[in-house]
Structures are given as C-alpha cells and as structure tokens.
Amino acid sequence: MKKIQNESIGYFNILKFLGCLVVAIFLHYNDHLAPYLGITNPLLTHHLLSYLSRYGYVCVELFFIISGILFVFFYFKKIIKGLSFEKFLKKRYLRIFPSVIITTFMMYILNYILYSKTFSFFRCGTLGLWDLLSDILFGGKAIFGIGNTLNGPIWYINVLFVVYIIAYFMVRIYKKYKHIYIYIYFAIPIIIGLAIHYSGLNVFFLNNCIARGLISFFTGILLGFYLQKFNNYEKTKVKKIKFILFLELLLFVYLTTKSTRDLYFKDITICYNFLFFPELIVLLFNFEPLNKLCSSRFVTFLGNISFEVYLWNFPIMITFYILSVTNIINMSFNTLGFFIIFILTHLIVSIIGYYLIDVLLVNHLKKKPFFK
Secondary structure, three states: OOOOOHHHHOOHHHHHHHHHHHHHHHHHHHHHHHHHHOOOOHHHHOHHHHHHHHHOOHHHHHHHHHHHHHHHHHHHHHHHOOOOHHHHHHHHHHHHHHHHHHHHHHHHHHHHHHHHHHOOOOOOOOOOHHHHHHHHHHOOOHHHOOOOOOOHHHHHHHHHHHHHHHHHHHHHHHHHOOOOOHHHHOOHHHHHHHHHHHHOOOEOOEOHHHHHHHHHHHHHHHHHHHHHHHOOOOHHHHHHHHHHHHHHHHHHHHHHHOOOHHHHOOOHHHHHHHHHHHHHHHHHOOOHHHHHHHOOHHHHHHHHHHHHHHHHHHHHHHHHHHHHHOOOOOOOOOOHHHHHHHHHHHHHHHHHHHHHHHHHHHHHHHOOHHHO
C-alpha cells in the first residue's frame, strides 16, 4: 500500500483555516457577541453569510473528521507497533493543551474584569474553581453534560480527547483480534453516537457533545482507511469516482440553498457528516494543483494558526465587549469596518499566539524529560 504523502492532504490546511474563520467570525459573532451587545447581526440579511452564521457549527464536524483521518494516517500503525498510551496521550496533550490553558486563564481574568464593571459574566455562568480546573485539565466539561466552559470553543477539545482515548484502545483491541472486519468494528462508535444523538440524552458521557465527537471522529477514521485504499486505485477509476462525487456535491449545495432546505435537511450536522464533508475530502484528495498550492509555506502557515484562531475567539470577543460597555471605544459593531477589524484582530492575535505558544513554549516543553 502506498504511503500517504502530506501533499495528498495539503488541502486540509485551507479547510481548517476557513472552518475556524467561519466559526469565529460568523457563528460565534451571531450566537454570542451580537446578543451580548444587544445588536442585530447585519450578516443575516445576506443569504450566504446568514447560512454561515446560523449553520457554521457544522465546521466542528469537519474538525473531528480531519482529526479522525490524521489519526489513521499518523497513529494507527504506530499504535499497532506498540506506541504506549502514555506516550500517545502526552503527544496529544502537548500539541493541544498549552493554548487551551492560556486562553482559559485569559477568559477567567477577563470575566472578572467584566463582572467588576457589569456584574455579569460572558457566557460562562460562574467563575468557580471547578470551572477553571475542568477547563485547564480536561478541556472543559462537555462530556459531563453540566454547563458551559470558560472558553466556549474548547468543549471540542474535551470531546476530542475522549474520542482519541476510545480510538487508541480500539486499535489495541484490533491488534489482538485482526480477524475483525475493520469497517464494521470502527463503525460501532458511530452507531452509538447516533443512538445518543437521536435519544436526546443529556447526562454524563451520554449527551449531544460526545455524540457529535463519536459520529464525526470515527467517520473520519473510516474515511482514513478508505483514502489509503483510494490512493491505490487506477486513475480511470479515481476519475469516475471523483466525477460522481462532484455531481453529488452540486446537488447537495443546490438543495441546501433552496428556501425549503429545512425540509430536506432537518438534521444538518448528520447530513454534513455523511454527505458533504466525506465527499469533499475524497474529491480533493491527491488533487495535485490544489494540494501543491495548499502545501505552500503560506497556506501551511494558515493551517497552523487555525487552532489559535479557534481558541482566541472568545477572549477577543469578551475584550471587545469590555471595551464597549466601559466606553473605552465607541464604534458600531455591526458595520463593515468592525468586521475588518474583527478579522484582523483574530489574525494578529493568532499569529502571536502561534509563535509564542505553539513554537516557543511547546518546543521548550518537548525538551523536558516528562514529554520525551
């Protein structure tokens, strides 16, 4: 079987970056900043921007799917060969949690500042010790089904680590019983996730957050196995598959842009999980012109800072809110000028965060005996 080259999935860089921008600039502005400021979201008057503002949460499904694919590409064989759980967990924790911890502390401090001015908190509800510890140790408490995190977007991290752990031990079991049909075996968490999702349960480990993670991440794992086989298909077969996928994607886009889209897609996350994102990923896989562009230094950099865009979104929004309610700045938050400033602020803060945290701090921690 051919080894999957990074150039085959270079387009993940642009998908991650655009997905994080959609969540930060459109979805969270619409759901969190505009309501707190008591303003009308001007984006809702534009059909496409309104769609992104209302349904941008499906990009989190995309993040889970990409994580599942990368798990197959870069960890599956290592675990089969004996990668210990401790080393696996440390690698994932070191890659993800420094930014989680720092942005969580920022939200903790900024919420105290906000409370001193307005006697209210920004979304988090309380500033108890449990809220802080659960965020910096576990990436929030989404799997417990008991309220919001200090830094809203990190609920994804909490669920991501749970599905990582489940996937790791499933691979260890698969190593012992290789006669198991791999596609059915790794589809079990998807089935469980769908059962939780449609049952409406909201208790410890059985809630919609964990369901979204199970469905999307393990869809990504199955997709990862398929892409490894797809990499060996004959060119004519690949062309036929991609042509069919392209037509299906056009049909999907047509249906979702109709005024009656809710009739066709009452459960938008499930549709994107099983229809749109997998087909888009297969369609673009190993597509040389796009992947060559997306593997360039600039686009790779955008992919690298996407995680920071996602995590710094809430600290940036609460800062704007504080500046507004304290009359430090006096500007309209529903104008084109504000959105330009809003986007540029995310890019600047994310670039600084990337170099200070992901490059300097993480590289420093890698040299410590604990993480070796």
